[in-house]
Amino acid sequence: MTQTFKKVRALTGMKDVLPDESASWESLEATVRDWLGSYGYRNMRTPVLEHTRLFARGIGEVTDIVEKEMYSFTDALNNEQLTMRPEFTAGMVRACIEHNLLYERPHRVWAMGPVFRHEKPQRGRYRQFHQIDVEALGFAGPDIDAELIIMLGRLWKTLGLNDIRLEMNSLGQADERAAHRDALVRHLERHKSVLDDEAQRRMHTNPLRVLDTKNPAMQEMANAAPRLFDFLGSESRAHFDGVCQRLADAGIAYTLNTRLVRGLDYYNLTVFEWVTDRLGAQGTVCGGGRYDGLIELLGGKPAPAVGFAIGMERLLDLCTQSAVEVEQSECDVYMVHQGADAQRMAAQLAERLRDGGLRVIVHAGPGSFKAQFKRADGSGARVAVILAADELAAGSASVKWLRATDDDTQPQQETIPFDCLVTELKLKV
């Protein structure tokens, strides 16, 4: 007796993207490729799996990501500790060091794909999600920090998004952070009685992150804490002012959020986030900043760098909330046919139409005219091309418009000789 198989479901926090939804993914991906190309950024692709120590060292041992969110395992074949990438930056830097890219010249690069973090799933927070990651490697000046932010402003505009605002901060340099850290730890020690368990634990390992708390009982203490921004020296201030000046030139507004520290340890100087109120608790659509020490930390020749990553699920959710229209049609032309000969001719004509750049679906399987037209309509096609015995005898196809056109003189149905079909439809569809 065969046992019934218990249905397998997707893992918690890992979503399927079904065909109806993937139109908006593809549309976003196409927009993103054009946008990045227009600023001279080039695509690179790195493996999903890397050595665990790359992320532990790159992102920082005492971060939420490394401490509790990584999908790590021991490769049973060779005992290596491996991790599914929880972000792109460390892997991209590893690849640039490994292939000596940074010895020749700076690079503007980007990558897009899935990343993995074992977080508690909720709207906008998944265990497998997708990032558009952009890195400018080998550039020191504030001009590139500003370029990245201005680029993002252009993307939001292209996508028709208004409800997204920029928050900025500077994390200064290591010595400035050390001086601030001493002052901060003293402050935390003075307020030990209000610190929750997590804060007590982090107070000496990662005190900056204590200020990131959502715990209402700790807000007063956090508000009164010494601000890293006040510990910045003149060079760090000049860098920050240089970024802000260029943002002003480009008409990009920002707010200074001195509590913005980001969840990864590699940042210095500029950090920023683009945030919206339209997505509930997970409102950060994009985050990034400068990480001048990471390349050296991962074994490369010292070189400055800056970058950001956009969460694609959050960006798509925001596009939906903002009612950004996405082209949903499956094809331009739907071929309706009756009889074996008409079906063969439909397949041949469809190939010619595709040569002409049109997207074509030939009705497959049986179906009355009525059923086929219903499918044609559901496909979102602009026209149905109809072939039956009469059309074959006349050497012409009947063409029926399924959607309203801007042209009032356009008849609802017309007959077009097979030889003219590609030229005529290319012009009209």
Ligand code: HAM
């Ligand atoms: P991040 O802030 O950790 O930065 O992630 C970037 C973006 O990914 C977030 O702003 C958010 O939109 C999205 N995101 C993060 N976690 C989740 C999740 N669990 N579910 C859905 N979306 C999520 C980085 O990853 C840095 N590597 C960015 C960077 C690049 N910095 C310099 N270069």
